[in-house]
Amino acid sequence: MNNTRTFYDGGKVITGLVIFVVLVTFPFWYNHGKAAPAPEPQLTEKAKAEKACIRPKNEMKSAHMQILNNWRNNVVRNADRIHETADGKRFEMSLSNTCVDCHSNKADFCDRCHNYVAVNPYCWNCHIDNPKETSK
Amino acid sequence: MNVNYVASLITVVVLFLIAYVGTEALGLTALFGVVIPYLALVVFLAGVVYRVLGWARSPVPFRIPSTCGQQKSLPWIKPATIDNPSTTGGVLVRMALEILFFRSLFRNTKTRLFDGPRISYEWEKWLWLGAIVFHYSFLTVLIRHFRFFLEPVPVPFQWLEALDGFLQVGVPGIMLSGFALLAGVTFLFLRRIFIPQVRYISLASDYFPLFLIMGIAISGIFMRYITKTDVVGVKALAMGLITFQPVLPETVSGVFYGHFFFVCILLAYFPFSKLMHLGGIFMSPTRNLANNNREVHHVNPWNYPVKIHTYDKYEDEFREKMIEAGLPVEKEPEAASSEEEEKE
Ligand code: HEM
Numbered sequence: 001m002n003n004t005r006t007f008y009d010g011g012k013v014i015t016g017l018v019i020f021v022v023l024v025t026f027p028f029w030y031n032h033g034k035a036a037p038a039p040e041p042q043l044t045e046k047a048k049a050e051k052a053c054i055r056p057k058n059e060m061k062s063a064h065m066q067i068l069n070n071w072r073n074n075v076v077r078n079a080d081r082i083h084e085t086a087d088g089k090r091f092e093m094s095l096s097n098t099c100v101d102c103h104s105n106k107a108d109f110c111d112r113c114h115n116y117v118a119v120n121p122y123c124w125n126c127h128i129d130n131p132k133e134t135s136k
Numbered sequence: 137m138n139v140n141y142v143a144s145l146i147t148v149v150v151l152f153l154i155a156y157v158g159t160e161a162l163g164l165t166a167l168f169g170v171v172i173p174y175l176a177l178v179v180f181l182a183g184v185v186y187r188v189l190g191w192a193r194s195p196v197p198f199r200i201p202s203t204c205g206q207q208k209s210l211p212w213i214k215p216a217t218i219d220n221p222s223t224t225g226g227v228l229v230r231m232a233l234e235i236l237f238f239r240s241l242f243r244n245t246k247t248r249l250f251d252g253p254r255i256s257y258e259w260e261k262w263l264w265l266g267a268i269v270f271h272y273s274f275l276t277v278l279i280r281h282f283r284f285f286l287e288p289v290p291v292p293f294q295w296l297e298a299l300d301g302f303l304q305v306g307v308p309g310i311m312l313s314g315f316a317l318l319a320g321v322t323f324l325f326l327r328r329i330f331i332p333q334v335r336y337i338s339l340a341s342d343y344f345p346l347f348l349i350m351g352i353a354i355s356g357i358f359m360r361y362i363t364k365t366d367v368v369g370v371k372a373l374a375m376g377l378i379t380f381q382p383v384l385p386e387t388v389s390g391v392f393y394g395h396f397f398f399v400c401i402l403l404a405y406f407p408f409s410k411l412m413h414l415g416g417i418f419m420s421p422t423r424n425l426a427n428n429n430r431e432v433h434h435v436n437p438w439n440y441p442v443k444i445h446t447y448d449k450y451e452d453e454f455r456e457k458m459i460e461a462g463l464p465v466e467k468e469p470e471a472a473s474s475e476e477e478e479k480e
Contacts, residue, residue: 006193006437013192016418017185024181027285027378035379036287038372058387062364065307113368118289118297122304 039116042108050102054085065121068095096127138335141328144343148351148398155397160390168393169373170382176400183407184415191419197436201427204243209430222428234423238267263327270320274349276300276313277356284374308360318353321346345411348402355395365389 007013022029053060055067071093074080083091091098103109114121158164201207205216217226218233233239246260280297283289301309325346328338359365369385370392376383406412418424451458451465458465 006195007189008192008195008437010192013188013419017188020184020415021181024177027282030286031375031378033379033381034287035381036372036375037383038368038385058366061368061387062366066364069307116287117367117371118283118294119308119367120294120298121307122309123307 039112041110041112042105044102044105044109046104047102054083054089054091068099068123071095095123100127140338140340141343141347144340144347147344148347151348151397151401152351152355152394155394156390159393165384165388165393166382168397169384169388170377172397172400173377176403180403180406183404184412187407187412188415188419191416195437196421196425197438198434199425199427199429200422201429202422207427207430220427222426222431224426227424227426231418231424234420235417238264238271241267262323266320266323266327269316270324273313273316273320277311277317277353280311280313284371285378287371287375306361311360314353314357314360318350318357321349321353325350341410345402345405345409348398348405352395352398352402355391355398359389359391359395363389363391365392 055063060067071083075093081093083093085091100106155168159168201220203220205219206213207220208215208217208222215222217223218229221227221230230239241264242261244260244263246258248256248258250256276296279293280300282293283297286293297311300311300313303310303312325343328334328342328346366385366387366389369388372383372385373388402411406414447466451467455465455467455469459469
């Protein structure tokens with residue numbers, strides 16, 4: 001080989017590499033350095049007065065969807081509607097009647113984080129905006 | 137048991153423990169959450185560019201016809217314009233089919249020798265199917281992860297997530313691609329274990345990336361469906377990296393750092409591994425060159441000018457001596473000289 005500096009079909013190869021680098025770095029120029037810190041969900045006066053949720057805050061933050069899913073299964077399949085917390089408090093297993101009773105500010109509480117991480121729970125298709133479930 | 141895959145498996149387990157213990161027990165979140173990810177990305181980008189430019193320096197002077205169809209020749213012989221393309225258009229179609237649908241894997245056959253002796257060629261599509269499932273689910277999972285790196289998350293990314301979770305099983309909803317990825321990579325691994333010929337040629341460099349990706353999928357599935365992590369915190373961390381304002385939320389779990397460290401290892405290892413087939417597929421001479429050897433004169437780029445001495449000139453020089461030695465000559469001296477006179 002007399003000239004290892006030559007790039008054969010250099011134009012095409014460089015074009016391909018530029019496309020590759022642009023794709024890989026897409027998030028960097030899409031956000032162009034604009035900070036996007038975690039949102040702060042707002043607590044209502046009622047939630048503040050209550051002080052504690054059914055589990056510690058961090059646990060609620062990452063696992064509330066699983067708790068709700070278990071609630072649904074318990075209510076629908078076992079007709080078991082009562083949740084007892086570690087410190088013995090009892091709550092009705094209901095998104096619309098229990099959770100949303102304190103956290104009635106969906107836009108400033110639920111939606112802030114849900115929008116941030118782009119989750120779109122289909123729970124809302126029925127709950128909250130529709131007439132409240134009747135608890136008997 | 138085989139040292140190639142046992143060593144790879146142990147390496148992957150140890151890598152996970154390094155990140156898990158490093159963050160949970162030693163608190164090295166800045167190392168695993170900021171320093172290593174940036175380093176890994178730089179190594180990945182620079183490494184891939186370097187490898188591809190290296191390939192671009194290798195001349196391929198002659199078109200390599202991998203004959204999957206009739207080459208273009210006489211007008212009354214029908215050429216295979218895609219399988220043996222003679223034009224750029226044909227090459228583009230062949231490349232697209234290769235890259236998007238893994239056409240050469242689809243051609244896979246299995247050869248077996250029976251008593252008799254009789255030989256059989258069987259249709260063998262499992263490798264193709266496993267590869268398609270693996271690559272497309274990997275791509276889907278990768279694209280879905282962009283929700284952590286873009287703010288606001290563009291709507292098409294949300295469509296993909298809705299499509300992937302269309303079963304609407306449980307909350308958080310089952311994402312089919314995550315499980316398809318794990319199934320695909322597991323199949324590709326079992327294939328190497330159970331087919332003796334494939335096991336014979338499999339090396340640690342084949343098993344390690346499979347285990348690594350398996351580890352990524354398992355840790356991800358664990359985080360989403362079982363142990364849970366603070367997804368908002370993860371996004372804050374990811375956005376911090378993307379906007380060069382790193383933050384390290386305390387609520388992010390060690391399993392996440394294990395998952396993230398695996399991905400960093402994958403990125404940094406990529407340019408030096410067989411995973412470079414990502415670039416290699418585009419650079420394959422048997423796929424990306426039109427087979428026009430009969431139409432176009434391809435000059436070897438490292439040919440140097442050769443000094444030539446034709447037989448005519450040689451005979452002119454030695455004619456008398458050749459006649460003296462009794463050797464036959466093509467032109468008799470008179471004819472040669474009269475020819476020379478004519479020329480003058
Ligand atoms: C090669 C790249 C990656 C692959 C193949 C991968 C794979 C996976 C898989 C299969 C899951 C299971 C859930 C699902 O299917 O979505 C998952 C979840 C997860 N991954 Fe990754 N991952 C990758 C990169 C990353 C990166 C760079 C981050 C850092 C931001 C990350 C953070 C997460 C988180 C936080 C979850 C849990 C999501 C949830 O709970 O909803 N992954 N990953």
